[in-house]
Amino acid sequence: MAEDYSATTRGIRVTARSFYLEDQSEPERGHFVWAYRIAIQNQGEETVQLLKRSWRITDSRGRSQTVQGEGVVGEQPVLAPGERFEYTSGTPLTTPSGFMAGAYHMVVTGTGEAFDVAVPAFSLDSPHQPTSRVH
Numbered sequence: 207m208a209e210d211y212s213a214t215t216r217g218i219r220v221t222a223r224s225f226y227l228e229d230q231s232e233p234e235r236g237h238f239v240w241a242y243r244i245a246i247q248n249q250g251e252e253t254v255q256l257l258k259r260s261w262r263i264t265d266s267r268g269r270s271q272t273v274q275g276e277g278v279v280g281e282q283p284v285l286a287p288g289e290r291f292e293y294t295s296g297t298p299l300t301t302p303s304g305f306m307a308g309a310y311h312m313v314v315t316g317t318g319e320a321f322d323v324a325v326p327a328f329s330l331d332s333p334h335q336p337t338s339r340v341h
Contacts (some may be wrong), residue, residue: 209223209328209329210222210223211223211326211327211328212326213324213325213326214249215321215322215323215324216250216321216323217248217249217250217251217252218246218247218248218249218250218254218285218310218312218323219245219246219247219249220244220245220246220247220310220323220324220325220326221244221245221247222242222243222244222306222325222326222328223242223243223328224240224241224242224243224306224328224329224330224331225240225241225242225243226238226239226240226330226331226332226333227239227240227241227296228333231332231334233302233332233334236300236301237298237300238298238299238300238301238302238303238330238332238334239296239297239298239299240296240297240298240299240330240332241294241295241296242294242295242296242297242306242328243292243293243294244278244292244293244294244295244325245290245291245292246283246285246290246291246292246310246323247285247289247290248285248286248287248288248289248290249287249288250287251287252287252314252315252316253284253285253286253287253314253315253316254284254285254312254313254314254315255282255283255284255285255312255313255315256277256278256282256283256285256291256310256311256312256323257276257277257282257311257312257313258274258275258276258277258310258311259273259274259275259276259277259278259308259309259310259311259325260272260273260274260308260309260311261273261274261306261307261308261325262306262307262308263297263299263304263305263306264304264305264306265299265300265301265303265304266299266301266302266303266304266335267301278293278295278310279293279294279295281293284315297330299330302332302334302335303329303330303331303332303335304329304330305327305328305329305330306325306327306328306330307324307325307326307327307328308324308325309322309323309324309325310322310323310325
């Protein structure tokens with residue numbers, strides 16, 4: 207069962223949910239793929255724009271990679287108070303589990319004031335995670 211992970215920073219609520227993609231994964235080759243759905247909701251009183259993203263993706267062996275870029279899915283959405291933006295993206299790992307966390311770098315459109323919004327850590331789980339066995 208997929209679980210929602212949420213965090214709110216300065217009135218911007220970010221909710222994440224991940225989904226293991228069995229049809230795109232090849233466990234026997236060490237290739238595991240997830241999609242994740244992100245909802246960004248402006249619960250504050252200022253209009254904001256998402257300019258950049260930073261992700262830290264960690265596999266079950268503790269290896270991390272940092273991914274940074276402009277906007278999300280090719281967009282730099284502007285969110286007025288009460289507005290919401292949702293998108294789906296994905297990530298591969300070489301292990302059957304891991305987690306992601308990050309930040310969205312935003313600005314207040316009226317003043318240009320920059321601030322970061324936390325993306326909560328969320329787990330990447332698959333049915334291929336090893337279970338302990340007694341030999």
